[in-house]
Amino acid sequence: MQMRLSGRILLTTLDVLEIYIPTLSFTLMFVVFIIEIAWRYLVVPLTWTMEFSLMAFLWTTLLGACWALRDDSHVVFGLVYDSVGPTAQRAIRLAGNGLLFLAFCIALYPSWKFVAFMGFKKADVMQISMSIVFSPYIAFTVLTLGRLGYKLWTDLRSLAPRKEACP
């Protein structure tokens, strides 16, 4: 029961990070654009809107990309993969995901350091720390590592010999 609850919490957290936050970011970006145009002609030009839109766009891109990784919606070059059998396809997946996993592991700490370092700077108008603005990059790296780890684990587990059913 405890496991089920933790599993549900994990899935909900993933949905929030990968689906709801990018959807909300994009919605806010769209609304802010409309406010920007309306205010320019009806009231007074706003200065914070561009900064906000860029930030929302960055968040939509990075977290939306994690969502797309979940159901393999990214652009791939699949000519070689599609022309081989299931065993070779698994080997290709293992090699590809393994390389990606290694690269993202290498980059995790330096990326974290860079994002933390950017905290010295604040957005010109909104005065938000750039560490916060750039923080989805860390979420993107960690979520990608998690997703790749899960894919590697699934493929590796399928390599293990199946137990014969008892006569």
Place this chain on the structure above:
Amino acid sequence: MSLPLIIFLLMFTLTMLLRIPIAFGMIMSSIFYFTFATGPHVPISMAANQFLSNMNVSFILLAVPLYIFAATIMNTSMVTELIFRFANTLVGRWKGGIGHVNVINSLIFSGMTGSAVADAAGPGIMEIEAMRKSGYEDAFSCALTAASATIGPIFPPSIPMVFYSLLSGASVGALFMGGMVPGVLMAVFLMAYVSYISNKRNYPTGVSVGFREFVRDTLYALPALLTPVILLGSIYSGLVTPTEAGALASLWALVISVAFYRSLGWRQLVEVLKSTAKTTGTVSIIVGAAFSFSYIIAIEHIPVAIGQLFLSITTNKYAFLFIVNVLFLVLGMFLDTMPIMFVFVPIVLPIVNQLGIDLVHFGVVIVLNMMIGLLTPPYGVLLFIMSGIAKTPLKPIIIETLPMTGTLIVLLFLMTYVPEVVLFVPRLLGQIK
């Protein structure tokens, strides 16, 4: 060639061979390069640095999710259906009527969105179904729908032209204007082919619509047809930037779908927003990944080396354009438009500048070239989409697409060697000298 560069190129090759998502493969190649490279300008964190610092200042890129949003609203609500009905009343009575309707429908739809895939996956379903009902072979219907979908990013607005503007510094407004005549010519060329093949195969003449019905369909479709007028009018009157125009077009599409046609409920709207966020993730992540990729290409002086190679072959700009067109057509057979745009276009841009070729002219030519790549096997995304939608084998679709691809290649070379085809409208409206 240095060891980090060899590793970088090897990793990008493995990205292709191991079916790694292109964006993630670009990031991976950059990380491995920075891991092995030495010097103050190449720490591993440079991959994150290039991604974040550049994405955070590229205001022009904000147009991308907004155009995606507009296209998704159109495809979800009944706007596409109305435009199709309007196109049917316009040209449906001709010989091969539904074929012509398919092309006109794509041309109108392309004035609202900027993506060939959105055109193929949205109105494409309706176009194929209508052609099937009228007795056209599935393979021909799929081929024509795929070919007409390529008008999407040529006739303004255009997502690939936004990317090209980011890379080259050419004005988005001028690029959009430059695509107007070529977009209409693509429709004319494809309709000429439809006429020829309809006579040869005796395809049916569509139903002739009476004047009263024509007026009714036109008036009912008018709010939808106003979308490109609002979009382009607001840009060229100087009221809004091309990026803001994407928001205006989306708002207009939203208002008419919800309030006028009453074809978009809250639940559908939430799904549209979710779909836009995901598509933005798949498209824009490639742009972000390409920043560190391009940084490495620049610090390794690859454009200089390739430029020297090109210039050793020829210094004649017409010969250069011929070579580039052939090279990009070959690349388009194997690669998606995004890697071509972000890996290969920045490599040839310095030579384009050096030879004095107009950046707007080159941009429109290269975007059409890449759109043709979406139709050419073995890797033609539009062919795959059509095959999936119509549940039709790829081979007959490919065979039917070949003459249409040939027609578009003729237009490509016409545009290449008669720059006025592209530059006439931007010059007329004072966007370029």
